[in-house]
Amino acid sequence: MTKIGRNDPCPCGSGKKYKNCCLGKEAQEGEKARADRLMEEIEEQLGDREFGSIEEVNAFLGGFMERKASVPQMDFLGLSSEQVHRMLHAPLESLDDMVRFNHGLEPAAFQEIPVVKNTLLFLSWLQEKEPLKATAKGNLPLAFARELYEAFNERSHSFPHPIRSEQDAVSVNSLRHILKLCGWLKKTNNRYSLTAKGTKVIEKGFSAPHFFTLMNEFVRRFNWGFQDRYASLWIVQGGAVFSLYVLHRKARRFIPAEQLGDYLIRAFPAVLDEVGPMAYWTPREKVSSCFSLRLLVRFCEYFGFVDIRREEKKPHIFELSVKKSAFYDQYITWSAVP
Numbered sequence: 001m002t003k004i005g006r007n008d009p010c011p012c013g014s015g016k017k018y019k020n021c022c023l024g025k026e027a028q029e030g031e032k033a034r035a036d037r038l039m040e041e042i043e044e045q046l047g048d049r050e051f052g053s054i055e056e057v058n059a060f061l062g063g064f065m066e067r068k069a070s071v072p073q074m075d076f077l078g079l080s081s082e083q084v085h086r087m088l089h090a091p092l093e094s095l096d097d098m099v100r101f102n103h104g105l106e107p108a109a110f111q112e113i114p115v116v117k118n119t120l121l122f123l124s125w126l127q128e129k130e131p132l133k134a135t136a137k138g139n140l141p142l143a144f145a146r147e148l149y150e151a152f153n154e155r156s157h158s159f160p161h162p163i164r165s166e167q168d169a170v171s172v173n174s175l176r177h178i179l180k181l182c183g184w185l186k187k188t189n190n191r192y193s194l195t196a197k198g199t200k201v202i203e204k205g206f207s208a209p210h211f212f213t214l215m216n217e218f219v220r221r222f223n224w225g226f227q228d229r230y231a232s233l234w235i236v237q238g239g240a241v242f243s244l245y246v247l248h249r250k251a252r253r254f255i256p257a258e259q260l261g262d263y264l265i266r267a268f269p270a271v272l273d274e275v276g277p278m279a280y281w282t283p284r285e286k287v288s289s290c291f292s293l294r295l296l297v298r299f300c301e302y303f304g305f306v307d308i309r310r311e312e313k314k315p316h317i318f319e320l321s322v323k324k325s326a327f328y329d330q331y332i333t334w335s336a337v338p
Contacts, residue, residue, distance in 0.1 A: 078338030261288035
């Protein structure tokens with residue numbers, strides 16, 4: 001049977017491309033089919049068994065689900081449900097049996113990573129000017145925010161005009177919150193200054209443990225969605241470790257960003273239900289666009305894990321191709337996984 005391409009006419013005869021028609025419907029129907037298959041498996045396992053109490057039933061079903069959770073799943077690229085559950089919810093430092101982060105990497109390896117460069121600029125400039133009085137809304141002073149905004153070279157990427165407040169500059173506003181989560185920045189008596197830990201980052205130098213702290217706080221505590229207009233779509237952030245695994249398996253060479261988004265949707269098809277109907281976007285396109293911005297650009301590229309090629313199709317509208325970076329292979333190692 002010939003495989004239907006994403007951009008081929010949909011075989012249902014609607015005249016639309018396959019990706020804009022039945023491909024999304026099939027993903028949702030696939031979720032229902034999986035639930036139906038699970039019930040069939042449970043019924044098959046139960047057979048004619050008789051139980052003396054509800055506790056025996058629960059123990060039997062618990063054992064069945066535990067065994068099933070350990071079976072590799074095609075939609076998870078060979079990972080088991082139990083492994084993926086831990087990727088979604090467990091602390092990063094507890095995942096050593098699956099993925100390891102190189103805490104011994106030399107400081108020089110981090111110096112060109114965008115988030116590191118921005119962090120060192122932010123902290124060193126604040127150290128020179130602290131304490132900085134916050135605005136009435138609790139933001140950084142406009143002059144300081146503008147200096148960082150220009151230094152971060154953000155203008156061409158998000159807000160193309162001179163900023164009117166810190167909140168106009170996504171990377172400045174986000175980084176302030178992240179550094180506070182890291183315990184390197186504080187606001188006391190409505191004034192910003194470095195903490196003792198933040199001062200040590202500047203005076204003793206940025207190292208691998210500092211990078212892990214940044215990444216850990218960014219992935220597990222910072223809210224990726226507070227500065228864009230997409231729906232909540234928690235799985236885009238919650239599935240960050242899973243997506244790093246997808247990069248390991250599928251992005252050794254440049255691959256279209258939407259294909260990477262498809263792996264997330266295939267693994268977690270219920271995300272399409274969060275988007276709802278729209279006039280100009282399919283749910284799949286909306287999720288894929290959110291995935292590209294939040295996961296690929298604002299996390300993976302920012303933290304140096306991917307190289308991105310941008311092809312402008314329309315003014316300010318780009319198609320992205322993504323490949324895992326050399327730094328990715330230096331910092332992230334997978335073990336005991338397919």
